Amino acid sequence: MTLEYPLWKKAIIFVVLAFGLLYSLPNIYPQDPAVQISASRNAVLDEATKEKVQGDLERAKIAFKSIELSDKRLLVRLVDGETQLRVSEMLRASLGENYSVALNLASTVPNWLSAVGANPMTLGLDLQGGVHFLMEVDSKAVIEAGDERLIDDIKTMLRDKNIRGTAVRAADGVLVTLRNDDDRRKAAGEIAGLAAGVQLLDVPGAADSFPLSVKVPQETRIAAMDQVIEQNLSTLRNRINALGVAEPVIQRQGASRIAVQLPGVQDTAAAKKILGATATLEYRLSDVENAGRIQDVLQTGRSPAGSKLYFTREGQPVLLSRRVIAQGDEIVTATSTIDPDSGTPAVSIRLNDAGGQKMLRVTEENVGRPLAVVFIERIPETKIIDGKEVRTARMKEEVISIANIREPFGKHFQTTGLEKGEADELALLLRAGSLSAPIDIVEERIIGPSLGADNIKSGVRAVLYSFGFVMAFFVIYYKMFGGVTNLSVLLNLLLVVAVMSLFGATLTLPGLAGIALTVGMSVDANVLINERIREELRGGTSPLASIAIGYEKASGTILDANITALLGGVALFSFGSGPIRGFALSLCVGILTSMYTAVSVSRGIASLFYSGRKKLARLSI
Numbered sequence: 001m002t003l004e005y006p007l008w009k010k011a012i013i014f015v016v017l018a019f020g021l022l023y024s025l026p027n028i029y030p031q032d033p034a035v036q037i038s039a040s041r042n043a044v045l046d047e048a049t050k051e052k053v054q055g056d057l058e059r060a061k062i063a064f065k066s067i068e069l070s071d072k073r074l075l076v077r078l079v080d081g082e083t084q085l086r087v088s089e090m091l092r093a094s095l096g097e098n099y100s101v102a103l104n105l106a107s108t109v110p111n112w113l114s115a116v117g118a119n120p121m122t123l124g125l126d127l128q129g130g131v132h133f134l135m136e137v138d139s140k141a142v143i144e145a146g147d148e149r150l151i152d153d154i155k156t157m158l159r160d161k162n163i164r165g166t167a168v169r170a171a172d173g174v175l176v177t178l179r180n181d182d183d184r185r186k187a188a189g190e191i192a193g194l195a196a197g198v199q200l201l202d203v204p205g206a207a208d209s210f211p212l213s214v215k216v217p218q219e220t221r222i223a224a225m226d227q228v229i230e231q232n233l234s235t236l237r238n239r240i241n242a243l244g245v246a247e248p249v250i251q252r253q254g255a256s257r258i259a260v261q262l263p264g265v266q267d268t269a270a271a272k273k274i275l276g277a278t279a280t281l282e283y284r285l286s287d288v289e290n291a292g293r294i295q296d297v298l299q300t301g302r303s304p305a306g307s308k309l310y311f312t313r314e315g316q317p318v319l320l321s322r323r324v325i326a327q328g329d330e331i332v333t334a335t336s337t338i339d340p341d342s343g344t345p346a347v348s349i350r351l352n353d354a355g356g357q358k359m360l361r362v363t364e365e366n367v368g369r370p371l372a373v374v375f376i377e378r379i380p381e382t383k384i385i386d387g388k389e390v391r392t393a394r395m396k397e398e399v400i401s402i403a404n405i406r407e408p409f410g411k412h413f414q415t416t417g418l419e420k421g422e423a424d425e426l427a428l429l430l431r432a433g434s435l436s437a438p439i440d441i442v443e444e445r446i447i448g449p450s451l452g453a454d455n456i457k458s459g460v461r462a463v464l465y466s467f468g469f470v471m472a473f474f475v476i477y478y479k480m481f482g483g484v485t486n487l488s489v490l491l492n493l494l495l496v497v498a499v500m501s502l503f504g505a506t507l508t509l510p511g512l513a514g515i516a517l518t519v520g521m522s523v524d525a526n527v528l529i530n531e532r533i534r535e536e537l538r539g540g541t542s543p544l545a546s547i548a549i550g551y552e553k554a555s556g557t558i559l560d561a562n563i564t565a566l567l568g569g570v571a572l573f574s575f576g577s578g579p580i581r582g583f584a585l586s587l588c589v590g591i592l593t594s595m596y597t598a599v600s601v602s603r604g605i606a607s608l609f610y611s612g613r614k615k616l617a618r619l620s621i
Contacts, residue, residue, distance in 0.1 A: 005607035013604045016596070017491060023498035026109045026120040032065060033084035034106040035091060037074040037099055045074050049099075056094050062087060077106050105263075121501045123263060124508035124582065125249070125447055127456050130263040134443035137256045142228050143221060150174050150195060150214070152323075156358075157194055163187050173215040175203075184210040225256065232258060232439055249506075258439065281415065283326045285362065286370035286402060287319040294319060310374060312399045320372050320399070325362050330355030336423045339416050345423035346416045356411030364408040373401040373415050459512030466516045467493065470523050478530050480620030484609065485526040488602035492522045495593040500586065510583035518590025521565065525598035529554040534621055543619035547610060551603045558598060566591045 037053065039045045050069045053076060057064055064087075065077035076091075078084050084103060092101040105128070109120060125132060147170045154176060155168050163183050168176050176191070178184040188200045191214055199215040229252055236258070237250050249261035287307040294309075294317050303309050307319045332350045339346040351359060363371070377396040401416055470489060474482030496518055500507065533550030541549065569591060572584035610619075 005604055009600065010604055010607075013601055016495070016601075020491065020494040020498040022113075022116070023118050023502045024494050026113050026118050027497060027501060029108045029110075029120065031105040031120075032077040032108055033081050034078060034104045035076045035084060035088045036102050036104040037076070037091065037095065038102070039099055045069065049095075050074060052094075053091060056090060057087065060090060062090075075104070075106055117502070119501060119504070121497070121505060121507040123456070124506050124511070125261045125263050126509045126579075127459070127507060127512075128263040129447045129453075130261060132443075132445040132447070133260045133262075133441050134253070135258045135260060135439045136442045137225070137229055137232060137258070137439050139225060139256050142225055144170070146216065146221070146224055147174055150198075150216070153194055153354075154191060154214070157190055158187065161186070161190055163190070173198075173213060176212045176214060178210045178212060179208070181210050184212050188212055229256065229258065236260065257442075281328055281331070282324050282374040282376060283359070284320040284322075284324060284372050284374060285366060286372050287321055288369060290319050310372070310397060310399050312402070318372065318399055318402065320374070325371075326351055326355040326359050337414070339414060342416065344416055346414045347423050348414050349412070351411045353411075359413070360408060360410035363405050363410075367405050367407065369405055370402050371405050372399050374398070375400045455509050459509055459516075463493075463512060463516045463519065466519050470519060473523075474526070478621050481530060481533070481606075482621075484602060484605050485530065487605055488526060488597045489519060489522050491601055492590070492594050492597040493519065495597065496586065496590050499589050499593065505585055505589075506582065507586075508579055508582035510579040511586040514583045514586030515590060517587060518594060521562070521591060522594035522598060524561065525554075525558045525594055526602065528557055529598065529602065530621060533619070537619060537621070544610060546619065547606055551599065551606075555599050558595060562591050562595050 037045065037049070039049075047069070050067055053074060054067055057076070062083060063079055064083075065079065068075045068077070076087060078087060088101050088103055091099075095101065107114075107120070109118070113119075151168050151170065151174055154174065158164075158168070158176075163186055164179050168174065176187060178187055184202065191198065191212075192200060195214070195216075198220075199213075199217060201213040201215065203211045203213045233250055233252060237248070248263070249259070251259055253259045287304070290304045290307055293304065297303050297309050297319065298317060303319065306322050308322050310318050310320050312318060330351050332352050334350075335348045337346050337348045338344070375398055403416070467489070471486045474485045474489075476482070478485060493515070496515055500511075505511075529550055532554045533546050536546035536549050537543065566588060569584045569588040573581050573588065576584060
């Protein structure tokens with residue numbers, strides 16, 4: 001058996017090693033602590049903003065690396081984490097509410113590496129520091145919102161079918177009171193078709209009333225809760241990504257909770273604002289009949305029945321109908337576009353079937369009447385009252401557009417009255433789905449950057465120590481051939497880092513433990529090979545033939561052992577969560593790379609060292 005290795009296999013090894021070097025290289029570039037500034041509504045980011053920020057920093061005598069202005073953000077690179085916190089507080093006070101100031105970690109990887117998709121591994125919360133929130137969706141609000149929509153649909157149906165009901169109200173579901181038994185039977189049939197799956201029960205009433213109870217099954221409520229949580233997850237992801245928080249972790253926990261981890265963020269107040277400031281739209285008809293009574297409403301504070309007072313962005317009061325025609329949770333898609341008539345930014349919107357039917361019916365009946373678009377934002381606030389932290393939420397409602405209905409429309413239409421950046425952000429939020437129910441923070445934790453730095457040092461030290469002990473063992477025990485093995489183990493570590501970086505894996509402290517374990521498992525494979533070679537030498541086989549036979553016979557055993565371990569890693573990744581998945585991921589990647597480096601790369605190195613020698617009398621192993 002010959003030690004010669006085919007040229008094509010050597011070429012593959014060269015390509016794999018070049019890949020490993022290229023995609024692991026970005027991890028040597030540290031990130032810069034940075035402060036990111038984004039413009040809110042009615043604000044712009046321009047050179048004047050950049051000069052103001054630079055002037056504030058210079059007056060405060062704060063050293064900074066650079067200030068970079070792009071289309072949607074202003075990034076201030078700083079020298080350390082303490083300066084980052086100080087600058088964020090200063091700029092938040094200086095710029096005011098029209099700007100969002102967030103902590104960030106800015107990449108220093110050269111552009112030529114980023115151009116080929118080579119990026120560093122993202123550090124998890126335990127290595128980088130940051131904030132952790134556990135948020136709970138208000139299940140009561142979900143039920144109430146569902147009942148309100150059902151009540152509105154039933155009222156519309158009764159009016160359209162000319163069924164005279166005396167009342168429709170929420171009562172452990174919805175209670176519909178009819179005038180006679182025939183109307184009750186007719187209404188029951190229509191409601192059954194309107195809301196599939198509801199339970200309809202005749203209940204006793206007064207002598208002249210015939211109540212009908214409409215109960216929503218628990219399974220339907222659970223499905224609605226699941227849908228709300230999925231909408232909230234999507235909205236939160238897009239909101240956080242839009243504001244530049246690096247690699248957030250947002251996942252569902254249990255029936256009604258969402259866990260959010262924001263690595264690199266230390267300012268909990270800013271983080272709460274990022275998470276809670278969600279927006280949606282409502283479409284309402286203008287109350288033209290009472291338009292002349294606005295001054296009376298402003299003085300008395302009492303709106304006419306069926307109307308509600310709003311204000312436009314310019315501060316003008318306007319009376320709108322209390323009836324909502326369509327709202328955020330009925331929006332299927334939303335795209336930022338340009339209005340062809342005015343050339344101004346707009347949002348192109350498509351409603352679901354139910355919302356489209358309501359919009360078509362209302363616009364058919366009200367051609368020529370003004371239709372208003374109400375922008376609603378729920379902004380969470382935290383106040384200290386009597387030494388205790390009290391969480392509240394402020395609802396901000398403003399009319400962004402009022403236009404006459406020129407012709408009937410249904411599912412597809414445009415909303416104007418927006419600025420360019422606002423149209424983009426609103427379309428993003430509406431695509432994700434509005435929050436159908438509020439979310440409250442029930443738990444929060446802060447992991448300081450110093451603790452994360454200590455974890456990194458401990459983890460890296462563990463990997464380096466394990467690698468150092470392995471190298472020393474191989475050199476002492478296997479001598480010259482131990483050097484071949486050390487090169488193989490070193491290249492395995494390089495490939496693990498490259499593969500995890502390429503796929504955007506998040507490195508956590510358990511992940512570092514998995515990498516350390518990978519070094520030990522690569523040792524197992526190389527020990528099997530080396531002992532096989534020694535066994536052949538003791539049996540009288542020539543050194544070159546012993547190397548070839550050792551690799552050949554050990555390969556099957558290595559494959560069997562590693563596949564067994566790989567199955568365990570896959571099980572951990574599939575059924576585990578959080579830190580367990582991080583450990584399993586680095587373990588699985590390490591097992592796959594160690595099999596290749598131990599069997600193929602190690603043999604290629606041995607072939608390079610020994611195959612050119614026609615007569616090798618003795619092998620240093």
